Amino acid sequence: MNNIFKKSNLLNRKFLLVSGAAITAIFAVFLFKADSHEVNEALHPTKQYSSWAFLIGGISAISLLLGSITGIFYTPRPSVTASLTAFGAGALLAALSVELIAPTVMDIVKHKHDATAGANSHAIYTMGALLFGCILGGMLFVVCDEILNNRGAFMRKMSTIISHMNPAALRKSQQHIDNDEHLLENPEVKAEMKEHGNAPMSIWLGLLIDGIPESFVIGAGFLTLLSVQIGSGVDPSLVSVIPYTLVAGLFLSNFPEAMSSSIGMKQQGMSKMKILMLWGSMVLIIAIGSVVGYYIGAEIPHELAIGIEGLAAGAMLTMIAQTMIPEAVHIGGPKIVGLSVLAGYLSAVAFKLFE
Numbered sequence: 001m002n003n004i005f006k007k008s009n010l011l012n013r014k015f016l017l018v019s020g021a022a023i024t025a026i027f028a029v030f031l032f033k034a035d036s037h038e039v040n041e042a043l044h045p046t047k048q049y050s051s052w053a054f055l056i057g058g059i060s061a062i063s064l065l066l067g068s069i070t071g072i073f074y075t076p077r078p079s080v081t082a083s084l085t086a087f088g089a090g091a092l093l094a095a096l097s098v099e100l101i102a103p104t105v106m107d108i109v110k111h112k113h114d115a116t117a118g119a120n121s122h123a124i125y126t127m128g129a130l131l132f133g134c135i136l137g138g139m140l141f142v143v144c145d146e147i148l149n150n151r152g153a154f155m156r157k158m159s160t161i162i163s164h165m166n167p168a169a170l171r172k173s174q175q176h177i178d179n180d181e182h183l184l185e186n187p188e189v190k191a192e193m194k195e196h197g198n199a200p201m202s203i204w205l206g207l208l209i210d211g212i213p214e215s216f217v218i219g220a221g222f223l224t225l226l227s228v229q230i231g232s233g234v235d236p237s238l239v240s241v242i243p244y245t246l247v248a249g250l251f252l253s254n255f256p257e258a259m260s261s262s263i264g265m266k267q268q269g270m271s272k273m274k275i276l277m278l279w280g281s282m283v284l285i286i287a288i289g290s291v292v293g294y295y296i297g298a299e300i301p302h303e304l305a306i307g308i309e310g311l312a313a314g315a316m317l318t319m320i321a322q323t324m325i326p327e328a329v330h331i332g333g334p335k336i337v338g339l340s341v342l343a344g345y346l347s348a349v350a351f352k353l354f355e
Contacts, residue, residue: 023136025281027124031307037265045298050291052238057218057290061283067255070278071218071262077330081260082332083340088253089324090344095249096313098349099221102305104130135309138318144209207282213315214250216285219293220309221246238257249348
């Protein structure tokens with residue numbers, strides 16, 4: 001294969017195992033120290049709130065199916081694909097920072113100044129749980145992504161094909177790669193794909209590790225707004241507990257992700273029905289995962305929920321930097337990507353006006 005593909009030996013497994021174990025231990029210590037053992041009984045899961053979480057998760061994920069349909073029946077210019085992918089990455093960055101991380105950090109800082117004994121140390125431990133949760137989530141994504149990619153899951157996206165390859169060797173073997181079609185026509189890429197035979201299960205599992213953190217983030221965002229409404233004595237309504245920035249960011253990022261991936265799957269020879277089934281199942285899994293995220297957050301102490309939020313947010317931030325942005329740069333170049341990320345970020349932030 002002329003070393004064109006990155007193999008697992010390029011990943012320092014020993015370093016990842018040691019550092020991962022250390023981060024996990026530190027994360028567990030911060031969770032233990034921060035845990036107040038207090039659960040808000042008012043947030044106890046109900047069928048109504050669970051159905052709301054399912055609906056919100058489904059709304060944010062339905063663009064996966066819409067994007068896959070678009071990718072199957074329409075192939076846009078590379079610059080358009082790059083712009084949409086970068087736009088989605090910017091929207092997702094805004095959703096995570098504005099809707100999830102920022103409110104959590106502000107809440108921690110607010111409680112730091114409480115007059116109660118131990119408030120300062122409790123805030124430090126809670127912040128540590130969030131930060132080390134993010135680190136651990138990112139590391140888990142990298143490890144799972146690498147394991148699945150080596151079993152054929154890299155074929156799920158152009159970005160994972162790129163990250164699975166040795167860029168220097170690729171440039172040497174093919175100097176003018178300016179769009180997805182050229183990349184898939186590379187003889188080394190075609191040989192690797194033929195070797196794995198499309199690996200549908202690995203591709204599906206690869207999509208799953210992208211979707212699980214997203215579903216937990218949706219559940220956490222919904223629970224945060226729900227707790228604010230209940231805490232202020234207001235009877236919640238569906239429109240008042242929708243995290244608009246988060247939903248908008250996920251919706252806008254999911255569409256180009258699914259479109260670009262479906263274009264690649266179609267060019268690999270995967271049937272239209274199989275592509276639609278892959279993405280349709282992801283919509284359902286994300287909707288169900290949103291309910292699970294809500295249930296877990298409602299049944300455990302708030303501090304532990306913050307640690308889980310950190311795991312999900314870290315995995316998603318790593319996914320953006322490792323897959324979405326590199327793919328957009330590869331296809332469209334840095335100028336298109338920079339402005340598109342900015343446009344996506346600002347567009348998602350603007351949805352705060354609806355709250």
